[in-house]
Amino acid sequence: MGTPLIIAKESADTTKNIVLYSQLANRHGLIAGATGTGKTITLKVLAESFSRLGVPVFLADAKGDVSSLAMAGSHHEKFDQRLSLLQVHEIEFAAAPVLFWDLFGKQGHPIRTTISEIGPLLLAQILNLNDTQQGVLSAVFRIADDQGLLLIDFKDLKAMLSYVSENASQLKNEYGNLSAASLGAIQRNLLALADQGGELFFAEPSLDIMDFLQTDSKGHGYINVLAADQLMNTPKLYASFLLWMLSELFEKLPEVGDLEQPKLVFFFDEAHLLFANHNTALQQKIEQVLRLIRSKGVGIYFVTQNPLDLPETILGQLGNRIQHALRAFTPKEQKAVKSAAQTFRANPAFDVSEVITQLAVGEALISCLDENGTPQIVQRGWIMPPYTSFSPISPQQRQDFLANSIIAGVYEKVLDRDSAYEMLQRKVTEQEQQRQAEIAAKATSKQQQILDKEQEKQLKQQIKADEQAAQARSKLSEDVLSTFAKSAARSLGGPTGQKLLRGILGSLFGKK
Numbered sequence: 001m002g003t004p005l006i007i008a009k010e011s012a013d014t015t016k017n018i019v020l021y022s023q024l025a026n027r028h029g030l031i032a033g034a035t036g037t038g039k040t041i042t043l044k045v046l047a048e049s050f051s052r053l054g055v056p057v058f059l060a061d062a063k064g065d066v067s068s069l070a071m072a073g074s075h076h077e078k079f080d081q082r083l084s085l086l087q088v089h090e091i092e093f094a095a096a097p098v099l100f101w102d103l104f105g106k107q108g109h110p111i112r113t114t115i116s117e118i119g120p121l122l123l124a125q126i127l128n129l130n131d132t133q134q135g136v137l138s139a140v141f142r143i144a145d146d147q148g149l150l151l152i153d154f155k156d157l158k159a160m161l162s163y164v165s166e167n168a169s170q171l172k173n174e175y176g177n178l179s180a181a182s183l184g185a186i187q188r189n190l191l192a193l194a195d196q197g198g199e200l201f202f203a204e205p206s207l208d209i210m211d212f213l214q215t216d217s218k219g220h221g222y223i224n225v226l227a228a229d230q231l232m233n234t235p236k237l238y239a240s241f242l243l244w245m246l247s248e249l250f251e252k253l254p255e256v257g258d259l260e261q262p263k264l265v266f267f268f269d270e271a272h273l274l275f276a277n278h279n280t281a282l283q284q285k286i287e288q289v290l291r292l293i294r295s296k297g298v299g300i301y302f303v304t305q306n307p308l309d310l311p312e313t314i315l316g317q318l319g320n321r322i323q324h325a326l327r328a329f330t331p332k333e334q335k336a337v338k339s340a341a342q343t344f345r346a347n348p349a350f351d352v353s354e355v356i357t358q359l360a361v362g363e364a365l366i367s368c369l370d371e372n373g374t375p376q377i378v379q380r381g382w383i384m385p386p387y388t389s390f391s392p393i394s395p396q397q398r399q400d401f402l403a404n405s406i407i408a409g410v411y412e413k414v415l416d417r418d419s420a421y422e423m424l425q426r427k428v429t430e431q432e433q434q435r436q437a438e439i440a441a442k443a444t445s446k447q448q449q450i451l452d453k454e455q456e457k458q459l460k461q462q463i464k465a466d467e468q469a470a471q472a473r474s475k476l477s478e479d480v481l482s483t484f485a486k487s488a489a490r491s492l493g494g495p496t497g498q499k500l501l502r503g504i505l506g507s508l509f510g511k512k
Contacts (some may be wrong), residue, residue, distance in 0.1 A: 003053055072387070
């Protein structure tokens with residue numbers, strides 16, 4: 001059998017406890033109520049109770065006040081008045097073991113994952129893409145997988161989008177139409193997310209989700225507190241991050257069925273952000289994970305202002321419910337109160353719809369599953385006081401906790417291993433080198449052709465020059481010979497020459 005966790009005392013008789021059975025804590029739950037009605041204290045009391053039982057807890061700190069879990073509480077006037085009301089005579093103030101986390105790495109250990117691990121479906125939701133753009137993004141992931149390109153961080157995805165854009169015509173036959181408009185929209189939304197700090201979330205070392213499932217030397221479960229004040233400004237990132245964590249847990253944890261106590265309990269503050277403007281496919285994914293993860297020993301508790309913020313298919317899976325006061329000043333709010341009242345198993349002692357608007361701060365309507373798993377009749381009760389402080393820790397105290405954390409130094413340094421960006425850069429460099437080599441080869445070939453033509457021209461000119469020189473020499477020889485002959489003729493122009501000439505002629509032709 002499990003352990004009954006005392007979470008409240010009945011308002012009508014504070015000697016009677018209202019309990020949540022640990023063996024049924026994985027049947028999920030809801031903490032709802034208007035701002036200032038005591039939801040945060042209820043959240044702290046449940047988180048402390050699970051921690052002391054040895055169950056690790058994860059919760060988002062939307063306002064920074066949940067950090068007080070790390071410090072022991074103390075007596076003060078209002079607190080002692082509540083103890084007196086609840087007839088609690090002693091309380092063992094104690095700090096809970098806490099691990100601080102922050103997606104942006106400022107107020108806690110960095111939480112990161114890779115682009116590949118989060119996948120195209122969740123990434124499309126974060127980037128607010130339409131169906132066509134989501135299809136193109138899925139194709140980009142497929143191309144990266146087929147070409148062995150690791151998508152780890154923002155620069156990997158940006159490089160991949162540029163590569164696909166430049167080679168869309170070659171990739172079209174295998175992967176379909178990769179329109180420039182869709183690729184451009186993805187790139188613009190990616191830049192917008194980077195401006196919001198989302199770029200810090202995608203990197204290595206990637207979070208080992210099993211680090212959330214740790215206990216201290218006393219056997220108390222660690223309470224993992226996520227700094228969410230800045231994260232709430234980017235609700236898409238917040239919602240997708242939480243769903244990614246659940247998906248990771250679902251994939252890594254073994255099937256265990258019903259245990260005496262859960263292996264981990266999640267509290268999702270501002271739960272309406274999980275379902276705001278989400279497409280049908282993603283909402284079905286959330287419902288599926290929620291329905292199946294309880295068999296892994298994980299309990300999910302949604303914290304929101306109004307239970308109607310959640311889809312009916314989700315509300316139907318929440319067995320343990322704590323409803324703080326709701327306001328009913330407008331017709332719409334009055335309708336919401338009536339709808340919220342109908343989600344409880346009625347109590348004949350009072351009208352639930354009336355009591356919801358009358359609850360004091362720290363008081364709530366509570367209906368948990370009994371030992372047989374059946375919803376109990378709703379009870380009006382005072383939430384038990386926390387063992388930890390009401391005051392948030394200081395920035396210096398937070399830094400001290402981080403420095404002495406059991407995982408200090410594990411996630412702080414970003415790794416940048418060889419991935420798509422570096423691979424594509426090398427490919428571009430190789431292509432550029434090849435292009436430059438081809439250009440150089442063409443230039444060399446052209447230069448050689450010019451040299452060959454010049455040599456041929458020079459050879460022709462040399463041959464022509466040689467011919468002209470030969471002709472000149474030949475003419476010179478003829479001129480010299482002619483000059484010599486004429487000179488000789490002039491020398492032989494006298495009688496002796498004539499005689500000689502006749503003699504020669506005579507010898508040739510004979511005398512007549």
